[in-house]
Amino acid sequence: MSKEIDHETTIELEKLHKEISKLQSLTAQLEGRIASSWALHTREDYEKSFRENYKYDNYIFIAKCLFGVILFLAGAGYFFTKAVVREVYSTENKELIAKLESDNKQTVDRLEKKYQWNRFHNYGKNLIYVAESYLYLPEIDNAKRIELIRKLFDKSDRYFNDALFYDSKQASTYWELAELKYYYPQKFIVPLVDEDKAIENYRKAISYYTDEERKQGWKADGYFRLGEIYYKKIENSLNDKKQNIILAKENLLEAKKEYELFNVNSKENLEKINSNLQKLNAIKTEN
Secondary structure: OHHHHHHHHHHHHHHHHHHHHHHHHHHHHHHHHHHHOHHHOOHHHHHHHHHHHHHHHHHHHHHHHHHHHHHHHHHHHHHHHHHHHHHHHHHHHHHHHHHHHHHHHHHHHHHHHHHHHHHHHHHHHHHHHHHHHHHHOOOOOHHHHHHHHHHHHHHHHHHHHHHHHHOOOOHHHHHHHHHHHOHHHHHOOOOOOOHHHHHHHHHHHHHHOOHHHHHOOHHHHHHHHHHHHHHHHHHHOOOOHHHHHHHHHHHHHHHHHHHHOOOOOOHHHHHHHHHHHHHHHHHHHHO
16 A cells, blocks of 8 residues: 555656646746846846947948949949040040041142142143254244244243142252253254243252252252353353352352262263263363
């Protein structure tokens, strides 16, 4: 009987122990909830926790904003850089195009002027060839021949001056204008010599000859022509005789110096130079 009571007591005690364990567990949960409740915290604890949470939230917000700004700036920077590069290349391309157009226009203008000069220069030269043909037409009356040549010379003179309108530094055109007033009248046997006008144009031709033209002896020919004119002035005029002697010598010496500078390989040019040197020596001897 005693054993049965002990057994029952043991069972009851175990049940009671289990209930106590449950009660302890519930009590612990309840304490945890109470501990987390702001109703059981002080104002200082609440404010401290609030400030910490606020700072944390602010940090997160600021970080998100900065990240967004970085992304925005990165995108904006890309488009800005692209825009700047496009603008720079666009500006450079416009400048290059403008320069090419300007250079092209200058080239076209230069070629156009060159063409027009050459056209009028050749017109003038061809009229001289036409005038020369009258030398071989003996059936024409001499007075008529002189009149025809004079008209051709006048037209040739106008064409040469038209040529100089397009290129005022063409030595060959000044040379032809000078020849028109000095050499051609003597060659075609017409009384149309104008020595002063010839001197003016020979001097201009000399001043504009290029180095390549100079190598051909053209500048020397100009000096030689001036020497001849001043030498004839010595013979034909009593006025300014001393000055004409000085000018004749100066130009003849310049002609000689120019001829001696040449290294001529052409037989035709060599014969021309030798002929001019012989004239030069003859004039100096006479002088």
